[in-house]
Amino acid sequence: MTSDNGSFPVRILSPTKALFPTHSFDLSSTLSSGQSFRWRKQGKGWSGVVGPHPVHLSDSPEGLVAETAVPIGDWSWLIRYLRLDDDYSAIIRSFPDDEPMRSALATCPGLRLLRQPAWECLVGFICSSTKQIVQIEQCLDLLSQRYGQPVTPFPHRPPGMAFPTPAALIDAGEVGLRACKLGFRAPYVLAAAQAVADQSLDLTALEFLPTAEAQAVLTRLPGVGPKIADCVLLFAYGRQDAFPLDVWMLRGLAALYFPRRKPSLKRLRHFADSHFGPWAGYAQQYIFHYVRCHRPDLRARALRPPISQ
Secondary structure, X not given: OXXXXXXXXXXXXEOOEEEEOOOOOOHHHHHOOXXXXXXXXXXOEEEEEEOOEEEEEEEEOOEEEEEEOOOOOOOHHHHHHHOOOOXXXXXXXXXXXXXXXXXXXXXXXXXXXXXXXXXXXXXXXXXXXXXXHHHHHHHHHHHHHHHOOEOOOOOOOOOOEOOOOXXXXXXXXXXXXXXXXXXXXXXXXXXXXXXXXXXXXXXXXHHHOOHHHHHHHHOOOOOOOHHHHHHHHHHOOOOOOOXXXXXXXXXXXXXXXXXXXXXXXXXXXXXXHHHOOOOHHHHHHHHHHHHHHHOHHHHHHHOOOOOOO
């Protein structure tokens, strides 16, 4: 049976399982590329929790197969999360035709962006400051295990945990957050939770603000600079004019596009804003994943002292 969830057709395989007919979707690259931190490889697929839904994703010759622990009548939440209704071919065609971009596309085919819950995304990237991906994953796992609510488990598996609410993290307090290995980031996460709880930060309203205004709102939070704000705007709200740039990414751009020069930070920011086209945020994720996973020579350059202003 086929169900039309919005503009994307879904083939219902059972009350708890569905097939999403899509191609050029690399689950491993997408779910391990540093944009989301609560997916784990399990068997031949990946398991995670999207909002209140535990879900297992796997590849098939016809597309992606999703399985949940309880019957699902409307799969639109997963279509949105995986951005399955994006015109992926048109996105790829919009990228600049240059050697670094061609190399990134050739080595990372099927890498996709996600559209994550804004609160989880915000906390994840606050926790990302000066941490490696595996450490961020550990922090979010501990937060969820200790302060999240259980979700209906798959048979014969421990229950998964929904991501904790702002109220739950406020109740945990700074001591409880530090116990989840957040370190100096604990008061920043606590401040974000308090801002959401008292509605001085309205994550829903950010959807409707111009990107520059949304960036300004987010960077008023302690511990949230331009890079973290851009990550949230790209990975939770899909803003393609948000192009996250930390020192690591700046070094990658310098090495790929200015190999015999020493561009200033201002020059690199202008280049990032102007070179990559209408799907610049998408292109950024390709460059980021390419440098991180396929160019160890560029990773070494990324660890050198910061680029001058």
